[in-house]
Amino acid sequence: MLFESEKTMFEVYRETAYTSQYRVVYFTELQDHNKEMEINRAMAGEHFLDGFLKDTRKEDAKQIIDSLLARMNGGERLRPEEFLSALGDHLA
Numbered sequence: 001m002l003f004e005s006e007k008t009m010f011e012v013y014r015e016t017a018y019t020s021q022y023r024v025v026y027f028t029e030l031q032d033h034n035k036e037m038e039i040n041r042a043m044a045g046e047h048f049l050d051g052f053l054k055d056t057r058k059e060d061a062k063q064i065i066d067s068l069l070a071r072m073n074g075g076e077r078l079r080p081e082e083f084l085s086a087l088g089d090h091l092a
Helices: 035-044 055-073 081-090
Strands: 007-014 020-028 046-054
Touching: 007 055, 020 055, 035 081, 046 055, 046 081, 055 081
Parallel strands: none
Antiparallel strands: 007 020, 007 046
16 A cells, blocks of 8 residues: 555646646646646636556656657547556556
8 A cells, every 4th residue: 555655646638728748747746836826727628637647656647648648649549548558557
């Protein structure tokens, strides 16, 4: 069982105000100077999925997420289940 401090909370959303691009925010990595702006941006977007990453595998998971977002922003349609499946054991 992982402690809260050993997980990174994230959300994938589609920006609806400007570019309609899919983006990710890692909530537990936000600092005071960008927290409010990033949370507001995610809240204004269209929720796609959220979850927790194991901190021990976080950097690998971020690379997977970046590649999935690039595919989605390139026009490929992925279901949330497929996205989560690609993350596999990186999820907490």
